[in-house]
Amino acid sequence: MTVLVLGGAGYIGSHMVDRLVDQQTDVAVVDNLVKGHRAAVRPEARFYEGDVRDKEFMRSVFKKRKHRCSGPLCGLFYRTGKYGEATGLL
Numbered sequence: 049m050t051v052l053v054l055g056g057a058g059y060i061g062s063h064m065v066d067r068l069v070d071q072q073t074d075v076a077v078v079d080n081l082v083k084g085h086r087a088a089v090r091p092e093a094r095f096y097e098g099d100v101r102d103k104e105f106m107r108s109v110f111k112k113r114k115h116r117c118s119g120p121l122c123g124l125f126y127r128t129g130k131y132g133e134a135t136g137l138l
């Protein structure tokens with residue numbers, strides 16, 4: 049399973065990505081780069097640029113593979129349970 053880090057190009061998220069990649073975890077990131085930086089995301093992680101509020105965009109991300117959601121914005125996904133599990137800071 050892939051861990052999807054929402055807001056993974058930001059301060060907390062990019063540190064989370066670093067840790068996960070170092071643990072050999074398969075990682076993907078969703079970030080709209082409103083505050084984050086693409087360069088902050090480790091090249092080992094797949095990067096999807098877009099907004100977590102954009103349902104169609106998020107559906108397209110979840111269609112690619114089953115994810116476990118994580119990161120500072122993942123509280124948005126706690127209630128769905130539809131696309132995988134959700135853990136994180138909110």
Ligand SMILES: NC(=O)c1ccc[n+]([C@@H]2O[C@H](COP(=O)([O-])OP(=O)(O)OC[C@H]3O[C@@H](n4cnc5c(N)ncnc54)[C@H](O)[C@@H]3O)[C@@H](O)[C@H]2O)c1
Binds near residue numbers: 058078
């Ligand atoms: N940095 C800290 O020490 C700290 C401490 C306690 C709480 N927090 C909270 O944790 C959260 C994250 O903090 P941070 O320092 O990593 O912030 P940050 O701004 O560095 O990271 C947030 C990331 O989310 C992205 N983002 C924002 N809205 C988005 C959206 N709609 N769709 C996709 N991506 C989006 C931004 O581009 C950015 O990369 C914030 O809510 C902050 O208040 C931070």
